[in-house]
Amino acid sequence: MLYGKSIKTLIDHERNRLPEEHPWSDFIEQITVSFALQQEYRHSLGRYSRFFCELANGRFFATRCPKCDRVYAPPRTLCLDCQSIPDWVELSGKGTVKTFSVLHFNAGIGADVKSIHGPIFLVYVLLDGGHTLFPHLLRCAAERLAIGLRVKPQYVSGPVSHPLHLMYFVPEDEVL
């Protein structure tokens, strides 16, 4: 939007609405302007990084609290219950869907998801040997999606924009 000698305002519309004695009747001109910002962030995955490095190797890692044995996937870098520093532990990556949603819109955040057409199956998976639910995308026929479905990771060689997409889930019995 560019501005010069004439500026289009909402003045006429407002005049019709505000009575003369209105306390703001001398403030009825209104202009809307545009303002665009483009931001690109480079941020560290920090102590989570090993999880993503191992995904690239086709291996699934979680963290385990040495004191209370709780296994976190996604990995937590400090135990939620006792503030101990956890150890890395390898899981099979197989598990069971505990809840899900079918997203009928694409918020368009991140190139990896932006390119997906059609509904997105967001599943929360209790991994074998894990104690928390790992959220990720499931790719399968719509009629197979259900709580209780057994799933396994499908590793991807890339290239992907975010290393989380070096995997997705498929039904455990699916032969690819």
Next chain:
Amino acid sequence: MIDTVQRSASRLPVVVAVGMTPFAAHHADKNARDLTTDAVLACMQDAGLENLNQVEHGITSYESDHFNRQMTMGAILHDQVGMIPKPNLRVEGGGATGALALRTARAYLLSGMCDSVLVYGCELNGRSVSSQTANQLFALSADVDWEVMLGGTYTGFYAAMMRAHMEQYGTKAEQFAHVAVRNRRNAARNPLAQKPLELTIDEVLNSRMIADPYRLLDCSLLSDGAAAILLSTRDWAEAHSERFAQRPPIHFSASGCGTDTMRLGDRFPNITNFAAKKYAAEKAYEQLGITEPKRAIDLAECYDSYSGAELQSMEDLGFAKRGQGGPAIAAGEFDADGILPVNPSGGLLGRGAPVGATGIAQAIEICLQLWGEAGERQVYGAQRGLTDTHAGIGSICVVNVWEQRD
């Protein structure tokens, strides 16, 4: 926990006055400063104050620097309404922002740091950005590397939580659709509401699927608006506001806050409900010796960001047994003429939700009801009201209780 209420009864905050703007998808003629100005002027007028010179502290409630494309809005709005050089604090707690700001003001008053606090909140969540951009900006309040990168947005996380509730307790879509119908119907009796609608359950169940099981009409609104409440000690109110003595005094009598993990999965196996809300409510009830909240609370404004979130909240607030929120809602227990009216204002679904103003607007509704000034939507004989807000999918929950008592 020390019972601060009993220890300092004379410092227990009272509501001096309230003010808010209409909530709307877009105020083409006003920006954040204008909306805040209008809410604060309305609050001053309600109090019968000519100016803010005697008010000792300002607390600004707004959630998003992104939506307002402006940082340090706390200082800017404080400056705008002419409260300099008085101290200011900006409070942010996601969807719980407004309630957290009020809770903070309560603590300031109880502590003796000051005797009066103006809490004002504003947000421009309406049409200043496209809905695509709005979705992206809201998504940034989720866990970016683990959830947002999956295309997850809050609608999806809420939906997954509701799916688990349906699986575990047999909750039905038509039960939470009842909330979508009722709250928008309630909004028709609120002149400041954004989206009053007369709907049927079938219309909700046939609206476009957004994130299974949530459909378009299960989702709350993006709004522009502002709201303000002046809180003080009783002595300050009596000394500074003639209006205060003319209405039944309302005390901000209890406040509870609880937190939960950011990601739903980290809460397993507790993924059907808001554990932090239950914790917050229990803390608030403890402060008042409430053991049967459904009988003890006369009305409530609850955080119906999605229709099912209200259903889950009924259980967490102790208004229904765990898993029984659906049948209780469908039976009309929380309707305007029910046992415990919930969201008489229209809630987030019908009144609207400019985040920083939402929790304050909830408290304003309770005050109007307790003063007997709620017009067509008046809940008769109401003496104790509750507000319930949460951030994210319940990562921060705040439950505030307001009472009319001498």
